[in-house]
Amino acid sequence: MFTSIPPDLAKRTLGFLENQKLSSTELMGLISMCLDSTYFRFREHIYHQRKGTSMGSPISVAVAEVVMQQFEAELLKTAPPSLKLWMRYVDDVFAVMQDKDIDPFFTRLNSLESAIQFSMELKVNGVLPFLDILVSREGDHLETSIYRKPPHTDF
Structure with missing residues (x-):
């Protein structure tokens, strides 16, 4: 930035x-x-x-x-x-x-x-990662959980 x-x-x-x-x-x-x-x-x-x-x-x-x-x-x-x-x-x-x-x-x-x-990035299957949080919509409110990016494997 x-x-x-x-x-x-x-x-x-x-x-x-x-x-x-x-x-x-x-x-x-x-x-x-x-x-x-x-x-x-x-x-x-x-x-x-x-x-x-x-x-x-x-x-x-x-x-x-x-x-x-x-x-x-x-x-x-x-x-x-x-x-x-x-x-x-x-x-x-x-x-x-x-x-x-x-x-x-x-x-x-x-x-x-x-x-x-x-x-x-748009939601996929109702979920969207944001920083280290996985956000999902449950009815009229948002639910969150810890999100970890998959390990990089392009070696």
């Missing part, structure tokens, strides 16, 4: 932050320095990272969360009335809505920001 957040999007999103000891201009200058000054070395060459925030940088987690909160708020303004549940953990989302609204909503989700694109 971190490497998908464009620095310009992060700066626009974080522009609303204010601090009593720093002016908005000073704060944005510091954020810009953190987001625009990412260099790394690979096989004796030094590179300047221009896309996304860097993995391992202390600011990346906060930037990604603030950007995703703003992204989510914008998206949910136009959510279909059938959206009954929206839960997000970093960039993993669990949503419950009527089948007829899934494709249009998914298209809208992926149209908001070209750098932030989601994939989708």
